[in-house]
Amino acid sequence: MNEREEPRLSAREMLERLEPSLGAGRRVRAVTALVAGLAGAVFVAALWWGEPGPLPGRTQAAFALFTVICLAWAGYGGWLVRRRVPLFATDRVIAAWMGLAASVATTALAGVAAVQRGAAVPWPVLAAGGLFVAAALVLVVRAHARRAALLRRLRELGGTRER
Incomplete structure (x- = not known):
């Protein structure tokens, strides 16, 4: 290897530099x-x-x-x-699903509590909860897309990870 050549990195090393x-x-x-x-x-x-x-x-x-x-x-x-x-955005996927589960559970619990307190249809509770659930769904979709992009890049670079 002469002075002008850069050392060759493996696919895993390259991805670790891209995504510590x-x-x-x-x-x-x-x-x-x-x-x-x-x-x-x-x-x-x-x-x-x-x-x-x-x-x-x-x-x-x-x-x-x-x-x-x-x-x-x-x-x-x-x-x-x-x-x-390297996590390949697995952490983002897990966090997004946890946020979605927490949003759905909290909205359901608040809705049940509102109905038990006398509200026929707890529209304010459902509207607020719906916004949180919608935001969590967007984060789930984005996290899965980011993970898929990183795994696709790993395969393109000759890595071994399939999922």
Whole structure:
């Protein structure tokens, strides 16, 4: 190899340069998800356990749902911080699906609570929840498209990953 030739990179090395496993911005987001998830779970659990007397069933369900959502985000943040390999946007796909699941569950729970409180059709709750669900769906589609583009690029460069 003379001075003018650049060293040849493998497909995996090239993709790692294009999409680092966890750059500074992603690491901050991962740690934020971890810390916010844990803090949210502790806060919701403290509110739940601190309530005097027995709570109604839908209130118990709401506290349980919010605790599970917070713990899921904490788990996601912890998983992402521990990763040392290129993720090929898998992290974005997982986060988008978690956001969609949380949006749907929260909208459904709020709608049920509104109906039980006397609203025939809780239009404001459904409208607000619908906006969150629609935004989450857009993020799911975008995350899958980004992942597909990265995997297509990997195949073009001679990588081995098929999914």
